Amino acid sequence: MIRTIAVNKKNELVKDLTIRDVLNGDFHWYWVDFNIPTDEEIEFLREPFHFHPLAIEDCIHNLQRPKLDYYEEYTFFVTQALNQKMITREEIDFFLSKNYIITFHHQFSPEIDDVWNKFTLSTSTEKWDPSHVLYLVLDKMVDNYFPLVYQIEDRLNEIDENSKRRTMEELLEDLFDTRHHLLSLRHTITPMRDLIYRVLNSQRMSSIQGKWEYYSDIHDHLLKLSEMIEANRELTTDIRDSYISLNSHQTNHVMKVLTVITTIFMPLTFIAGLYGMNFHYMPELTWKYGYFATLGVMVLVAIGMSIWFMKKGWFK
Template sequence: MIKTIAVNQNYQLIHNLDATELVNGNYLWYWIDFHQPSQSEIEVLNSPLQFHPLAIEDCIFTLQRPKLDYYEDYTFFVTQALNPTTITKEEIDFFLAENFIVTFHHQPSPEIDEVWNRFSLSTKVKKWHPSQVLYHVLDKMVDNYFPLVYQVEDTLNELDENSKGRSMEALLEDLFDTRHQLLALRHTVTPMRDLVYRIINSQRMTKMQIKLEYFSDIHDHLLKLTEMVEANRELASDIRDSYISLNSHQTNHVMKVLTVITTLFMPLTFIAGIYGMNFHYMPELTWRYGYFSTLFLMFLVVLGMSLWFKKKGWFK
């Protein structure tokens, strides 16, 4: 689907014009939105809009890295939004010039829909400009990153508080899922941060009435998001390492108890083994008190070894 909106010489909004009319018409500027376009609608990028084949190719083949490409009469942007449900990347492309902006996306974009509705209902059309549309969409995209980062942060805090009593397999599975989400956030936030930095420091952008202080604010938000993502990655690693260390400590404690028990029974097994031999001439076998004396000897051995282990601190 293709949506269009144009600003005429009297600063009035005109909706649903054909792309050819917009290109050949006498308008201050216009906005074309390609929303989940069909193959025939994608051809509009080539004619009448006449965008570069490489830029059109980047639109067709999604999940490009966020980037900025300069062409003769316009600038091409690849940006990435995040699906709030699956935390997967969704590409949104922009063609920006002084007299137009074209947005292209294969998935529904609540950010573009919100800015589109806001612009359509605006009573101050004179304050709007193609670069202003770019700013508002990017700002909404970055603002929508924050709830996802906070959600992951809450999940980590919950895992940290409720780690005791859970099986290691369940905890590690949740941690790996969370780290996967953080990795997806990192692969989106960091390139977007670099992209906005290029916009701020681009000489060509200043010719398009872009107010760089607004984009600097977006860049500050992306820097904050980057720090939050890295901090959460470190927290996830700390929780994993702490739990593994705790689990190893518990395993070592169990092994120590089992080792002590085995050690206590070793001399008893030795004594039982000696008197279990089937030799005929063993003096103790015919002694009246031999059985009770052997049990008493075993008891003394266990008692003595237990006192010695306790003195060494092996039962702690």
């Protein structure tokens, strides 16, 4: 679906125009949104817009890395939004010029839809222009990153506290899933941060002159998000190392107990094996009290070794 809106020379909104009407009309500027376009609608990027083939290719091939490309009459942006439910990346592309902004996305974009509705309901168009639309969409995209990061922080606190008394295997599985989500967020937020940094330091972005502070605010938010993600990744590493250390400690404790028990039974096994050889000439075998004496010696050896191990601190 393609939807259009334009601002004429009288600063009035004109809606529901065709592509031909938009290009042939006398407008101050216009916005064309390619919302989940069909193959036939994608062809409008080639004719009549005549965008560069490389930019069109980036639009068609989904989930490109966020980037900024300069062309003679416009600037092309590849950005990534995050699906709040699926925690997946969704690409949104922009063609920005002083006279127009073209948005292109293969999935429904709540950010673009919110800005579109806000624009169509606005009573004044004086502050609106293509760079302002770009700022509003990017700002909403970045703001929607925060709930996902906060959600991950809550999960990490739950894993750290283990209030539900889950097993260590369940906790580690949840922890590695959380690290995977953090990695996915970092793959989105870091390139977006670099993209906004390029915008702020570009000498060719004349279309956003006078709005540097707005884009700088977006960059500050992305810096904060990057720091939060790195801090959470370090926290997941600390939690993982703590659980692994705890597991190793428990394993060592079990092995120590088993070692003590095995050590105590070693001389008892030797005595039992010695008198279990059944040689004919063994005087102890014919002694009336030999059986009870052997058991007594074995008990004394076991008690003596246990007391000695306790003094050595092996049972702590």
